[in-house]
Amino acid sequence: MRLSRYFLPVLKENPAEAQIVSHRLMLRAGMIKQAQAGIYSWLPLGFKVLRKLENIVHEEQIRAGHIPMLMPTLQSADLWRESGRYDDYGQEMLRITDRHGRDMLFGPTNEELITDIFRGHVSSYKDLPLTLYHIQWKFRDEIRPRFGVMRGREFLMKDGYNFDLTKEDALHAYNRHLVSYIRTYERMGLQAIPMRADSGPIGGDDTHEFLVLAETGESEVFYDSKVTDIRLGEREIDYDSVDQCRAVMEEFTSLYARTDETHDEAVFNQIPEERRRSARGIEVGQIFYFGTKYSEPMGATVQGPDGKPVPVHMGSHGIGVSRLIGAIIEASHDDKGIIWPEGVTPFHCGIVNLKQGDGEADAACDQLYAALSAIGLEPLYDDRNERAGGKFATMDLIGLPWRITVGPRGLKNGVVELTSRKTGESVELSPEEAVKKVADIYAPHHPHLSREEPMAGRSFHTWL
Amino acid sequence: MRLSRYFLPVLKENPAEAQIVSHRLMLRAGMIKQAQAGIYSWLPLGFKVLRKLENIVHEEQIRAGHIPMLMPTLQSADLWRESGRYDDYGQEMLRITDRHGRDMLFGPTNEELITDIFRGHVSSYKDLPLTLYHIQWKFRDEIRPRFGVMRGREFLMKDGYNFDLTKEDALHAYNRHLVSYIRTYERMGLQAIPMRADSGPIGGDDTHEFLVLAETGESEVFYDSKVTDIRLGEREIDYDSVDQCRAVMEEFTSLYARTDETHDEAVFNQIPEERRRSARGIEVGQIFYFGTKYSEPMGATVQGPDGKPVPVHMGSHGIGVSRLIGAIIEASHDDKGIIWPEGVTPFHCGIVNLKQGDGEADAACDQLYAALSAIGLEPLYDDRNERAGGKFATMDLIGLPWRITVGPRGLKNGVVELTSRKTGESVELSPEEAVKKVADIYAPHHPHLSREEPMAGRSFHTWL
Numbered sequence: 001m002r003l004s005r006y007f008l009p010v011l012k013e014n015p016a017e018a019q020i021v022s023h024r025l026m027l028r029a030g031m032i033k034q035a036q037a038g039i040y041s042w043l044p045l046g047f048k049v050l051r052k053l054e055n056i057v058h059e060e061q062i063r064a065g066h067i068p069m070l071m072p073t074l075q076s077a078d079l080w081r082e083s084g085r086y087d088d089y090g091q092e093m094l095r096i097t098d099r100h101g102r103d104m105l106f107g108p109t110n111e112e113l114i115t116d117i118f119r120g121h122v123s124s125y126k127d128l129p130l131t132l133y134h135i136q137w138k139f140r141d142e143i144r145p146r147f148g149v150m151r152g153r154e155f156l157m158k159d160g161y162n163f164d165l166t167k168e169d170a171l172h173a174y175n176r177h178l179v180s181y182i183r184t185y186e187r188m189g190l191q192a193i194p195m196r197a198d199s200g201p202i203g204g205d206d207t208h209e210f211l212v213l214a215e216t217g218e219s220e221v222f223y224d225s226k227v228t229d230i231r232l233g234e235r236e237i238d239y240d241s242v243d244q245c246r247a248v249m250e251e252f253t254s255l256y257a258r259t260d261e262t263h264d265e266a267v268f269n270q271i272p273e274e275r276r277r278s279a280r281g282i283e284v285g286q287i288f289y290f291g292t293k294y295s296e297p298m299g300a301t302v303q304g305p306d307g308k309p310v311p312v313h314m315g316s317h318g319i320g321v322s323r324l325i326g327a328i329i330e331a332s333h334d335d336k337g338i339i340w341p342e343g344v345t346p347f348h349c350g351i352v353n354l355k356q357g358d359g360e361a362d363a364a365c366d367q368l369y370a371a372l373s374a375i376g377l378e379p380l381y382d383d384r385n386e387r388a389g390g391k392f393a394t395m396d397l398i399g400l401p402w403r404i405t406v407g408p409r410g411l412k413n414g415v416v417e418l419t420s421r422k423t424g425e426s427v428e429l430s431p432e433e434a435v436k437k438v439a440d441i442y443a444p445h446h447p448h449l450s451r452e453e454p455m456a457g458r459s460f461h462t463w464l
Numbered sequence: 465m466r467l468s469r470y471f472l473p474v475l476k477e478n479p480a481e482a483q484i485v486s487h488r489l490m491l492r493a494g495m496i497k498q499a500q501a502g503i504y505s506w507l508p509l510g511f512k513v514l515r516k517l518e519n520i521v522h523e524e525q526i527r528a529g530h531i532p533m534l535m536p537t538l539q540s541a542d543l544w545r546e547s548g549r550y551d552d553y554g555q556e557m558l559r560i561t562d563r564h565g566r567d568m569l570f571g572p573t574n575e576e577l578i579t580d581i582f583r584g585h586v587s588s589y590k591d592l593p594l595t596l597y598h599i600q601w602k603f604r605d606e607i608r609p610r611f612g613v614m615r616g617r618e619f620l621m622k623d624g625y626n627f628d629l630t631k632e633d634a635l636h637a638y639n640r641h642l643v644s645y646i647r648t649y650e651r652m653g654l655q656a657i658p659m660r661a662d663s664g665p666i667g668g669d670d671t672h673e674f675l676v677l678a679e680t681g682e683s684e685v686f687y688d689s690k691v692t693d694i695r696l697g698e699r700e701i702d703y704d705s706v707d708q709c710r711a712v713m714e715e716f717t718s719l720y721a722r723t724d725e726t727h728d729e730a731v732f733n734q735i736p737e738e739r740r741r742s743a744r745g746i747e748v749g750q751i752f753y754f755g756t757k758y759s760e761p762m763g764a765t766v767q768g769p770d771g772k773p774v775p776v777h778m779g780s781h782g783i784g785v786s787r788l789i790g791a792i793i794e795a796s797h798d799d800k801g802i803i804w805p806e807g808v809t810p811f812h813c814g815i816v817n818l819k820q821g822d823g824e825a826d827a828a829c830d831q832l833y834a835a836l837s838a839i840g841l842e843p844l845y846d847d848r849n850e851r852a853g854g855k856f857a858t859m860d861l862i863g864l865p866w867r868i869t870v871g872p873r874g875l876k877n878g879v880v881e882l883t884s885r886k887t888g889e890s891v892e893l894s895p896e897e898a899v900k901k902v903a904d905i906y907a908p909h910h911p912h913l914s915r916e917e918p919m920a921g922r923s924f925h926t927w928l
Binding site: 005009046068092102 | 473499510532534535537558594
């Protein structure tokens with residue numbers, strides 16, 4: 001993308017309404033604009049990141065064998081009356097009446113609707129196990145929405161639901177979700193620690209919340225510092241293997257890590273003192289096993305192997321997709337702006353032309369742009385007639401992990417400068433070497449990138 | 465995908481509530497399930513098609529230089545009061561009150577919100593031209609929702625908005641949209657004819673509606689039969705070229721083609737009698753130029769080259785993404801079920817194992833599955849223990865364009881059968897030849913497909 005043709009309305013001033021750094025930086029980098037309290041428009045740069053997160057979530061859910069679908073935003077009040085939650089849910093549920101006077105609501109979650117779909121179509125244990133999920137906009141009428149997309153009212157969430165014949169099978173689904181979530185967060189450059197939590201209005205016995213440590217987190221958390229050393233990394237997991245998934249679950253959840261809701265001072269004090277930590281965390285996901293809490297009242301049964309009807313064992317599993325952007329920025333920024341992890345950056349590499357209008361500099365930038373695009377990467381080329389300082393400030397603010405700087409002086413020596421946003425370090429390279437270096441950096445994130453030949457229309461597919 | 469692990473709840477009986485063929489087939493093929501009147505859940509197969517259409521729309525809009533973003537579903541009533549449309553819009557607008565008593569609405573369209581974003585961030589003519597678009601769920605509280613997703617209440621729509629300094633520039637944006645829309649529909653296997661239409665509540669002088677001819681269409685249309693011979697095809701269009709875009713617009717709109725709203729019997733009768741046609745059509749998109757209708761009352765001005773503020777010239781442009789699925793099915797089906805055009809099919813190729821459990825047949829199917837997946841195609845393998853007749857009926861119903869049938873008898877002769885859903889014709893081929901044939905068929909739709917080597921994780925990217 002050439003910046004002269006893009007819509008990137010960066011702000012020079014810090015917006016007064018933003019209390020935390022992610023909110024401030026998202027506004028300043030032209031990622032979002034508030035439409036009304038707690039409701040945001042995603043401007044092009046913000047939408048691009050949102051879409052990248054959504055894609056990572058889809059890829060990891062599909063890898064785990066979970067099946068994507070899409071439920072509507074508006075739901076019938078009658079279904080929620082069946083489960084008994086219509087009256088339990090307080091004012092955070094946005095209640096709506098249509099022109100015929102029928103009660104509806106903007107879904108805050110989908111246990112009822114998915115259970116209704118299940119009971120309408122599945123009748124035999126032979127169709128189990130089954131896990132369905134969707135990524136859809138939800139609404140929670142927060143009394144005081146704040147912190148930008150971190151605590152908004154309209155928010156994008158992935159929620160998945162497993163249906164199993166037995167508790168044992170459902171616990172495997174629980175573990176499968178835990179593994180897939182850890183992989184999802186790691187691909188986004190985040191460490192999200194699964195912590196024992198409280199089940200709240202969803203209900204159920206088993207639940208873990210995934211927390212990203214950050215000073216601005218809304219939850220107080222307590223943990224054994226050793227828990228932060230664990231990584232899933234690149235290991236191959238067979239999601240059908242009960243043992244493999246359980247082993248990962250145990251590895252990640254055996255050490256003490258709890259939110260204040262389930263914190264137990266006595267147990268905590270058994271950790272060696274030098275490893276006891278209390279901190280703040282941002283919730284970015286939660287998994288639940290709740291057995292037959294919804295299937296029994298709503299009649300979601302299957303015929304078991306013995307021919308008798310049994311209510312299915314269920315769980316639900318959520319990832320806060322839109323709030324994750326806030327969490328990533330809280331965890332990765334400096335005083336100049338955002339520092340995107342490579343897995344989620346909106347553009348792979350910035351190109352800064354130090355002397356727009358200089359024939360050689362323009363040509364070199366065009367060639368870099370073409371070369372990066374040809375291998376399937378998306379550069380953002382600042383081709384505006386601005387002074388270098390302004391261009392650098394914009395690139396630092398929007399946080400692309402890598403920047404190539406092109407100027408007449410360097411070109412005389414046959415070099416451009418490749419700079420890391422994170423470390424600020426620069427190396428001088430020939431343009432060809434710079435392209436190769438950037439391609440190598442992104443190879444792990446894009447196994448399908450062509451490294452050898454241009455792929456026609458390839459860059460469009462980054463939207464897919 | 466292996467059918468034994470998928471969620472494809474096909475119905476044997478015709479659902480009583482479905483009056484038109486697309487609604488009936490979408491229910492029977494397990495693509496959608498009604499959640500309440502005019503509101504649908506998209507089951508996995510339906511969601512997959514929806515996502516494919518969405519991707520085509522994104523690709524063609526980006527190709528035309530338009531910039532994707534995302535506005536929220538809920539909007540503030542105050543903005544609509546500014547434009548004067550809050551009171552004009554009737555009961556089809558779903559009005560909502562939040563916990564603080566603030567008036568909101570579920571957006572049926574976004575002229576106000578996008579104009580608000582524009583005026584908040586753009587102040588100079590130098591930032592023009594600018595076209596922003598999004599694909600978002602919208603709501604229209606139809607008094608009698610019917611015909612499934614064709615006339616639903618919650619529907620997915622692409623809407624784009626151009627901002628230009630002059631009427632001339634805005635008309636270029638209009639033409640650019642017309643070209644990109646024709647290309648979009650053609651990629652979906654549809655002929656959608658641009659017809660002069662009425663602007664309705666959006667307002668403005670220039671507007672064309674895109675109609676797919678179908679008996680079940682809601683509009684009566686009148687046209688010169690020669691208009692159905694025009695195709696955009698594969699020609700390269702430079703979307704920056706005013707002349708090229710205007711030439712396409714003139715080519716597609718010079719012949720008589722109007723909806724009943726603008727039909728003129730006198731002009732119609734000047735067409736040679738044998739070319740006069742009246743028929744029914746399904747609206748799948750509409751483009752508008754409405755000048756300063758929103759920019760003036762809402763104060764969306766830029767500083768012109770002479771330093772004076774001028775209201776921008778705007779247009780809006782919509783594609784009904786969810787209803788397009790209905791339109792495609794209305795235009796492409798037979799008495800056995802859906803016939804997907806290759807550009808939008810949920811899976812590229814079905815694999816039917818005639819003798820599940822037979823070692824050789826199972827192995828051959830597994831190899832076909834692996835080979836198709838390795839080149840980036842998505843097969844749907846019916847690996848259930850069902851008789852062949854049931855498997856064929858399911859494949860015909862869900863309408864994959866190509867099917868490979870594998871049985872012990874054919875394998876003895878080293879062949880499988882490749883069958884076209886459209887013609888019903890079959891050819892016997894070696895498994896390798898069958899894979900190559902299918903790859904050749906899809907090559908134009910997937911320029912990025914690897915034809916030579918497996919691409920790790922590639923199939924996930926069909927979700928991107």
